[in-house]
Amino acid sequence: MAAVFTAGFGAGAINSVVGSGTLITFPVLLATGLSPVTATVSNALGLIPGSVSGAIGYRKELSGQRSRVLKLGVGALAGGLVGATLLLALPADAFETIVPALVGLALVLVALQPQLGRLVQRRRERTGASPRRDGGPLLFTGLTLASVYGGYFAAAQGIIYLSLMGMLLDESLQRLNAVKNVLSALVNTVAALFFLFAADFDWTAVALIAVGSALGGYAGAKVGRRFSPPVLRILVVTVGTFALVQLLLR
Numbered sequence: 001m002a003a004v005f006t007a008g009f010g011a012g013a014i015n016s017v018v019g020s021g022t023l024i025t026f027p028v029l030l031a032t033g034l035s036p037v038t039a040t041v042s043n044a045l046g047l048i049p050g051s052v053s054g055a056i057g058y059r060k061e062l063s064g065q066r067s068r069v070l071k072l073g074v075g076a077l078a079g080g081l082v083g084a085t086l087l088l089a090l091p092a093d094a095f096e097t098i099v100p101a102l103v104g105l106a107l108v109l110v111a112l113q114p115q116l117g118r119l120v121q122r123r124r125e126r127t128g129a130s131p132r133r134d135g136g137p138l139l140f141t142g143l144t145l146a147s148v149y150g151g152y153f154a155a156a157q158g159i160i161y162l163s164l165m166g167m168l169l170d171e172s173l174q175r176l177n178a179v180k181n182v183l184s185a186l187v188n189t190v191a192a193l194f195f196l197f198a199a200d201f202d203w204t205a206v207a208l209i210a211v212g213s214a215l216g217g218y219a220g221a222k223v224g225r226r227f228s229p230p231v232l233r234i235l236v237v238t239v240g241t242f243a244l245v246q247l248l249l250r
Contacts, residue, residue: 004208005209008209008213009213012053012216015181016053016054019161019184022157037087042202046213047213054181055182055185058174075147078147080186080190146164174227
């Protein structure tokens with residue numbers, strides 16, 4: 001119980017700042033004897049309070065992004081529901097090939113975001129185009145597909161979100177991180193609500209992760225908001241690289 005609670009706290013803190021907290025809680029739940037599916041659905045429900053507290057911690061950075069969050073949130077809800085359905089319908093190894101490739105690509109995009117941003121800005125200056133506040137259809141589609149993966153497993157989901165938004169939105173990494181926390185909360189919530197009617201939970205694990213992640217999410221936001229963009233980017237790439245190694249070794 002102490003290990004599950006501690007894992008929940010760590011996952012909540014990491015999720016609010018970067019993402020990939022599932023890579024902490026999931027192995028711990030498996031070590032307690034839970035089946036992979038029960039561990040996944042219990043983890044999804046338990047991490048909801050952490051996602052919410054992380055979003056609350058970043059509420060200042062959410063200012064002025066209401067319409068963006070509402071639009072992208074529709075895709076997150078739809079994608080999360082599809083991903084949760086796939087978890088119960090497909091073999092457990094169905095995504096094992098594509099997931100590491102997605103995470104690896106996301107890490108490259110996050111690491112190169114400043115250079116890519118300058119290229120995009122120069123292109124806009126040449127064409128006279130202005131950036132779209134919502135990222136356009138490309139961002140909506142990309143985040144919806146990332147939410148399908150999030151509803152299925154969620155490891156490194158936040159890193160994929162940050163890479164897509166960093167490419168297509170003219171915003172600071174901290175403001176994008178705030179949106180990422182809200183989208184993650186929506187995906188976890190819709191997936192967990194679906195699982196309530198279709199899967200078995202370990203309620204002790206859910207309670208321990210919920211309390212731990214709620215505390216960790218808020219604490220992580222308090223610390224993460226103080227990081228400069230370069231430091232935050234380094235942290236994202238470092239944690240994401242660890243996540244990628246873990247996925248490749250599974």
